[in-house]
Amino acid sequence: MTEEAILNELSGERARRHVEHITREFPTRMAGTPNGRRMAEYSMAMMTEAGVAAQMHELPGLVSFPRRTTLEVLGSPPVTMAAMTLGHSETTTPEGTIGELIDIGGGGLTDYDGRDVAGKIVVTDTTSGPGRHGIKLRTMMEKSSVRVRIKAAVANEWRPIQITVGEIKGQTDDFVVVGAHQDSWEGPQATDNATGSACILELARVFYKHRDKLRRGIVFGFWTAHETGTMIGST
Secondary structure, eight states, X not given: OOHHHHHHXXXXXXXXXXXXXXXXXXXXXXTXXXXXXXXXXXXXXXXXXXXXXXXXXXXXXXXXXXXXXXXXXXXXXXXXXXXXXXXXXXXXXXXXXXXXXXXOTTOOGGGGTTOOOTTSEEEOOBTTBOOHHHHHHHHHHHHSOOEEEEEEEEEEEEEEEEEXXXXXXXXXXXXXXXXXXXXXXSSOXXXXXXXXXXXXXXXXXXXXXXXXXXXXXXXXXXXXXXXXXXXXXXX
């Protein structure tokens, strides 16, 4: 079996059909929801149809569903900004949490050295850099101290979550893991991550046809709770 033989059998059109089906039939595939289960059932059914031995495993997971959030800059007049709460945050009181902003840059442990953040609200970068509101707030902070009110609502709950695993045995007990998360945030979420699931399904179909030539086995993992559960499915 050569790499070229595998590549020649892979079908972009088949993968596209998987993406279209997933995003149309069960968009918003949050772990711990009915659509999360439907996605796991689909990945199991498609691998089974291709001949791959597949199972859906259910386990309890602590998942988080951020709700409506607002950030109000207190002043005359006050300025309200739309915001998004991170998963696994705490819900504020109905009155919200009020505090003075303090900028700690990138948010690493050393950025806190010598900084008194007690009772204050931290401004820091996201993993991809400063957000739009972070830039606006920092501009305000250059002129004077800034106080804000945050109102956040988050549902943190234990729910049953599902992962799907398929396996093709090789000639030895060694195996390679091919994995991706099959859950998503709100919306069709084609690239995050229906495309990853579709690619794995197509790889499973083609490699099963050449299973007698595999020296190592292949385990296909469709993880969940990547988004709402901080990667607990893949863990």
